[in-house]
Amino acid sequence: MSSDARIHSHKNFELNYIASGVGRRIVGDHISGFKRGDLVLLGPDLPHCWEVLDTENGEQPMCIVTHFSENIIDSDFFQMPELQKVVALLKLSHRGIRFKIADDTEIRQILTEMSVSQGLEYYIGLLKIFNSLIKIEEKEQLSNPINRSSVFSKNIEKVNKVYEYVFQHIQEGVRLEEAAAVLNMAPSSFCRFFKKKTGQTFMEYVKKVRVGIAAKLLAETDKQITQICFESGYNNLANFNHYFKANMGKTPSDYRKIFR
Structure with a gap:
């Protein structure tokens, strides 16, 4: 480690x-x-x-x-x-x-x-x-289900490089162009590759990661929701509230109440 x-x-x-x-x-x-x-x-x-x-x-x-x-x-x-x-x-x-x-x-x-x-x-x-x-x-x-088809397995190292890019940059901001450059692809080709290999679009994956970080912070810390918004990679509180509710079925504040 x-x-x-x-x-x-x-x-x-x-x-x-x-x-x-x-x-x-x-x-x-x-x-x-x-x-x-x-x-x-x-x-x-x-x-x-x-x-x-x-x-x-x-x-x-x-x-x-x-x-x-x-x-x-x-x-x-x-x-x-x-x-x-x-x-x-x-x-x-x-x-x-x-x-x-x-x-x-x-x-x-x-x-x-x-x-x-x-x-x-x-x-x-x-x-x-x-x-x-x-x-x-x-x-x-922990994770949402991972595509374990033979198509995914053959490209797992490439997909892992993308996951690593997101892992390292989720807080300061993830950019499609930079993610595509990790695999030396044009953005349009990268989007088709990622969707084919993982079963979800790149931005869908990024949103799930961000919401997952936020849910963990809401459940286990007393940090203000505004701070959690930025720590999970969002720069707009309204967007954060929208995507969190769409994925978790509750607003961030209502979700936190479950653990209080």
Whole structure:
């Protein structure tokens, strides 16, 4: 985990636990902050990135990353009735799942032991982790569904470069011409490419990212709505209110009341 992290994706499942550090993460079209104790499960081919912005109490930023095969749920072992809740959870992870837990001591210990384990000991640790995860009641799906067609997979590196551009520039302003230049395309060609590969227009994607940032800030901070408007990439409060309500079904102020 570093301050120059890059958006990437891979075939394996990934469980990401933040042992120390503070920063921003992107999962699909979702951008939000992370801190110590953050626990996220990612499905295969889901673009993601953890960017360190600060340390906590002078500690070195650190995360424990666990990968396991995308074919695990197709194995005969995972067809056992006792593992069906695990299979259901893994199927949900194609959008990314953040687990909200008050005490992460047990999970941290298991993951730490797994980081130095091999063979059967590692697999036993993985089953212990699954057993802990299915017991966590409070969890949040992060991204909107990602297009996992073969067409998308063949161009995933190009699409990830676009996601990274949005990730780095969402607050100061995202421009179509600059995004197109990332792939050395003319804007019109870029728009056709992005829509074909992701199933949504570039500006639809940007709007979802902005609304996602705003929703997170409204739910978890006491920042004024005007400040959240600008931090999520809008420069006009009326437009912010309009797009937020269109996507979330509520005005920003009404949405915040849910969490108060």
